[in-house]
Amino acid sequence: MKKRILSFLLVSSIVLTSAAAPTLVFASDFDNKIEEKNQEISDLQNQQASIQSQVAALESDVAAINEKAQTLLQQQGDLRADSEKLKQEIADLKVRIEKREEAIQKQARDVQVNGQSTNFIDAVLEADSLTDAIGRVQAMTTIVNANKDLVDQQKADQEAVEAKKAENDDKLAEIAANQFELETQLGDLQAKQADLNVLQAELAVQQASKEDEKADLEKQKEEYEAEQARIAAEEAAAAAAREQAAQEAATQEAASSESSTSNSTTSNSTTNSSTTTDTTQGSSSQGGGSTNTTPSTPANNNNSNNNQGSNNSGNGASNTPAPAQTVNGSAIVAEAMKYIGTPYVWGGTTPDGFDCSGFTQYVFAKVGISLPRVTYAQEFSGTVISINEAKAGDLLFWGSRGSTHHVAIAMGNGQYIHAPTPGQSVSVSSYSYYSPDFAVRVN
Numbered sequence: 001m002k003k004r005i006l007s008f009l010l011v012s013s014i015v016l017t018s019a020a021a022p023t024l025v026f027a028s029d030f031d032n033k034i035e036e037k038n039q040e041i042s043d044l045q046n047q048q049a050s051i052q053s054q055v056a057a058l059e060s061d062v063a064a065i066n067e068k069a070q071t072l073l074q075q076q077g078d079l080r081a082d083s084e085k086l087k088q089e090i091a092d093l094k095v096r097i098e099k100r101e102e103a104i105q106k107q108a109r110d111v112q113v114n115g116q117s118t119n120f121i122d123a124v125l126e127a128d129s130l131t132d133a134i135g136r137v138q139a140m141t142t143i144v145n146a147n148k149d150l151v152d153q154q155k156a157d158q159e160a161v162e163a164k165k166a167e168n169d170d171k172l173a174e175i176a177a178n179q180f181e182l183e184t185q186l187g188d189l190q191a192k193q194a195d196l197n198v199l200q201a202e203l204a205v206q207q208a209s210k211e212d213e214k215a216d217l218e219k220q221k222e223e224y225e226a227e228q229a230r231i232a233a234e235e236a237a238a239a240a241a242r243e244q245a246a247q248e249a250a251t252q253e254a255a256s257s258e259s260s261t262s263n264s265t266t267s268n269s270t271t272n273s274s275t276t277t278d279t280t281q282g283s284s285s286q287g288g289g290s291t292n293t294t295p296s297t298p299a300n301n302n303n304s305n306n307n308q309g310s311n312n313s314g315n316g317a318s319n320t321p322a323p324a325q326t327v328n329g330s331a332i333v334a335e336a337m338k339y340i341g342t343p344y345v346w347g348g349t350t351p352d353g354f355d356c357s358g359f360t361q362y363v364f365a366k367v368g369i370s371l372p373r374v375t376y377a378q379e380f381s382g383t384v385i386s387i388n389e390a391k392a393g394d395l396l397f398w399g400s401r402g403s404t405h406h407v408a409i410a411m412g413n414g415q416y417i418h419a420p421t422p423g424q425s426v427s428v429s430s431y432s433y434y435s436p437d438f439a440v441r442v443n
Contacts, residue, residue, distance in 0.1 A: 030221035037214035241402035329393025396436035
């Protein structure tokens with residue numbers, strides 16, 4: 001018996017270890033995927049930081065260009081003002097030039113009309129005296145010089161006007177060219193800035209998407225860890241139930257051993273008494289010719305009956321007759337049939353997906369009966385009966401009591417409805433395909 005218990009506990013520990021191993025693997029997978037998302041998010045953040053730096057540099061360049069443009073606009077304004085002044089100067093020069101031309105033309109007419117000569121020889125010859133000649137020469141020199149000055153001034157004024165006009169035009173052209181260059185640079189910078197803003201927005205969208213994916217992974221990890229914790233709790237509870245069952249079995253074995261020892265002692269005592277009686281009677285028979293008679297032993301008969309009673313159970317059923325069914329089995333089966341085709345989902349408890357115990361719990365809840373969540377706990381929701389006694393609405397279990405691994409709803413006539421395994425869906429099956437180990441009639 002002790003060897004059997006030790007083997008049982010060893011198998012249980014192996015099962016628990018094998019159940020825990022996938023937990024570590026899958027949890028590590030989630031962590032790796034989350035770390036990948038963190039790296040992707042970090043890369044996107046670095047790209048955004050780089051782009052933001054470029055945008056800041058462009059903004060600085062744009063500000064410098066705007067400042068230069070303002071300076072050029074100011075210079076352009078000053079040149080326009082100078083141009084207006086130059087126009088006025090040009091207008092004044094034109095007036096003076098026109099007056100000089102008028103004076104020169106008048107002098108020429110006077111010479112022609114009045115016969116006044118401007119020849120130095122004629123002036124000297126016509127002089128009355130040397131003093132008059134000298135006066136005439138000086139007068140002629142003054143006139144000639146005046147005319148020459150007038151012509152030179154006229155020429156200088158014309159050149160000055162043309163120079164100022166050319167200078168003003170050059171400055172205006174230079175400013176216009178600089179302004180065009182600045183506007184071109186500004187347009188290019190603004191286009192680059194717009195492209196960077198678009199790229200930065202796209203990276204922000206990508207980052208938000210990666211954040212959502214990371215959040216989904218973290219949620220899946222939390223759900224997975226919660227499910228694994230539930231499974232571990234079920235395994236721990238099942239292990240405790242198995243240990244308790246082992247202890248109860250050990251106690252029953254010990255009690256049975258003590259009972260056998262007691263019966264053996266009683267049998268030996270009776271046998272000895274019978275032998276003594278037979279010896280006495282034999283002596284009397286030899287002496288008196290009487291007949292030897294041996295009585296039956298009640299203790300042996302009782303022991304035989306007890307042994308027969310202990311071996312009278314089968315298929316997980318007790319010696320007591322099955323209790324009357326108090327639930328509406330037809331209603332339970334009718335409710336269960338509504339979910340034919342619902343996919344199996346580990347840990348599922350809704351019509352979106354069921355596992356075996358989630359399916360039975362949900363169906364019974366729909367007809368007003370509360371069942372525990374997990375399979376091994378549902379074993380204790382009623383009275384254990386044999387599978388041949390199961391009727392529609394009873395629960396069927398696979399595995400030894402306290403450590404069952406599957407549950408279904410009996411439909412009668414050797415059929416049942418259940419949520420089988422991953423990859424399958426809620427369906428009807430029969431004992432001939434997959435036979436349960438015992439049944440429970442829900443109280």
